[in-house]
Amino acid sequence: MAAHKHYTGLIxxxxxxxxxxxxxxxxxxxxxxTPMIKLENIPRLIGKDxxxxxxxxxxxxxxxxxxxxxxxxxxxxxxxxxxxxxxxxTGNTSASAxxxxxxxxxxxxxxxxxxxxxxxxxxxxxxxxxxxxxIQGNFDQGMEIVKQIVEHAPVTIVNSINPFRLEGQKTAxxxxxxxxxxxxxxxxxxxxxxxxxSAYWKGYKEYSISTENHPAVTNKRPVxxxxxxxxxAPFVAGHMIDNPETVATAIRIGRPQSWxxxxxxxxxxxxxxxxxxxxxxxxxxxxxxxxxxxxCEPASATSLAGALHDLKHGNIPEGSTIVCxxxxxxxxxxxxxxxxxxxxxxxxxxxxxDAVKRAILDSI
Ligand SMILES: *Cc1c(COP(=O)(O)O)cnc(C)c1O
Numbered sequence: 001m002a003a004h005k006h007y008t009g010l011i012x013x014x015x016x017x018x019x020x021x022x023x024x025x026x027x028x029x030x031x032x033x034t035p036m037i038k039l040e041n042i043p044r045l046i047g048k049d050x051x052x053x054x055x056x057x058x059x060x061x062x063x064x065x066x067x068x069x070x071x072x073x074x075x076x077x078x079x080x081x082x083x084x085x086x087x088x089x090t091g092n093t094s095a096s097a098x099x100x101x102x103x104x105x106x107x108x109x110x111x112x113x114x115x116x117x118x119x120x121x122x123x124x125x126x127x128x129x130x131x132x133x134x135i136q137g138n139f140d141q142g143m144e145i146v147k148q149i150v151e152h153a154p155v156t157i158v159n160s161i162n163p164f165r166l167e168g169q170k171t172a173x174x175x176x177x178x179x180x181x182x183x184x185x186x187x188x189x190x191x192x193x194x195x196x197x198s199a200y201w202k203g204y205k206e207y208s209i210s211t212e213n214h215p216a217v218t219n220k221r222p223v224x225x226x227x228x229x230x231x232x233a234p235f236v237a238g239h240m241i242d243n244p245e246t247v248a249t250a251i252r253i254g255r256p257q258s259w260x261x262x263x264x265x266x267x268x269x270x271x272x273x274x275x276x277x278x279x280x281x282x283x284x285x286x287x288x289x290x291x292x293x294x295x296c297e298p299a300s301a302t303s304l305a306g307a308l309h310d311l312k313h314g315n316i317p318e319g320s321t322i323v324c325x326x327x328x329x330x331x332x333x334x335x336x337x338x339x340x341x342x343x344x345x346x347x348x349x350x351x352x353x354d355a356v357k358r359a360i361l362d363s364i
Contacts, residue, residue: 007033010171011071017174017206017214018072018167027074027104031060031067032171036179036323041291042304048311051321053184054288054304055176058296058329062124064250065169065196065327066096069160072168074100077156083107086155088142090192090250091121092328097158098128109155111135111142116249118297120332138244139193140255160195161257169196173203174217176323183208183220186316189325190302191226191235191262191273192251196327198261200224201269222323224271225316226262227306229299233275235262247278247336250299250328272315276305282340284308285330295330295337303327 010032011018020026039052057065074097077085084107087097094110094117101108108130112122116138125132135142143159150157160166177183183204191197201224207217228236229246234254244254256262266273276284278298285301288294303324310316330337349355 009071010068010168011075014171014174018171019164020075024075024079026071027078027100028071029061029067029099029103031071032175034059034172034175036176037292037294039292042287042308045287045291046308046311049318050311050316052307053180053321053323054292054294054296054326055172055323056294056296056326057172058300058326058332062092062095062099063120063329063332064092064096065172065325066092067100068171069162069165069168069195069199070096070100070158072164073156073158073162074104074106076164077158078104078106080156082154082156084109084155085158086146086149086153087111087157087159088139088146089117089159090139090252091117091125091332092250093159094130094132095121095124095128098125098130101130102128107131109133111146113138113142116252118249118333119335139253140244143255143257159257160193160199166195166199166202166258166261169199170203170206172325173200174207177204177207177218180321182218183222184323185222185320186225186307186310186322187222187325188225188227188303188307188310188322190248190251190299190327191228192232192253192256192299194226194235194256194258194262196325197224197226197265198258200325201261201265221269224265224269225306225310226266226271226273227302228273228275229281229302230275230277233273235266235273236275246281248281248297248299248302249333250297251302274306274309276302276309280305280309282336286340288326289330294326296326297328297330297333298336300326300328
């Protein structure tokens, strides 16, 4: 084997653990293989002896973890002869579906809630040339329509109710174990439609169970901690909710499709759900940017907000190893970022050495 093997995506890397055959045409943009970044400053700031890694999924090809599931879903759709895919989306699924459809040479239809998707996600979806259908309703309503439309039009659903999505997404757990040599003690992540927490748990289980073809890679499994936005927290309420609201648009969901899977992940792992206000979520996003140089989108910061809360209240003990999934890239939602930094407005001065010198010396 060559010393340097060109990375060609998660299906190639984990193909013997995925439903892929030798003749499958793989639709890939080299997704996955995202970095686990160890936080260096935040543990010190909060005065806790703890190891926190962030798995920065915002560095996937379209800037979110959705690419992990989409490479599988679109690969299988194409294998089945599908000419078009469809999804309801809060933004990232539509960007990802559009990109992989472009790559495959098929059509993508996306249903998005009017006015409730972050600007970057809209820009991407337009550039990848998907057919965008804005609905005067929220994600949950779009999802219900998408589930019915397949009986009326020749399209393949690529939302996470498509089982191949979770198959692709479970590889994030494989990567974490391959990186750390074992599973972390706690795994924290934001929960919207709950596909991701379900997929991670599936991945952790599969790597910890010996089968005929695969001896267990580790026998350790993490405690799964699922965090929601206070205005969109059906798992904390214990029932589906109508009219979810949060600044973290990616998790603005009241009727999660992977309801049962996510409860199983919580129960089997001994984990829990909790919810955080928009202010707490945005504070965590800012903290991560300011003190670690890592810019994720608001929904993603919910994982860190939760980890910090549970450390503070002793639910997660010191000495633990924690992984927080940062689901999407901060650049996707420039409006919220700029709004958050309203008191750090750029100053405007004349274009002279003297003026610039004064501006610097004034703020040192
Ligand atoms: C989709 C998404 C989530 C929620 O993931 P689910 O699988 O729906 O729970 C969280 N954050 C971002 C950035 C997302 O795009």
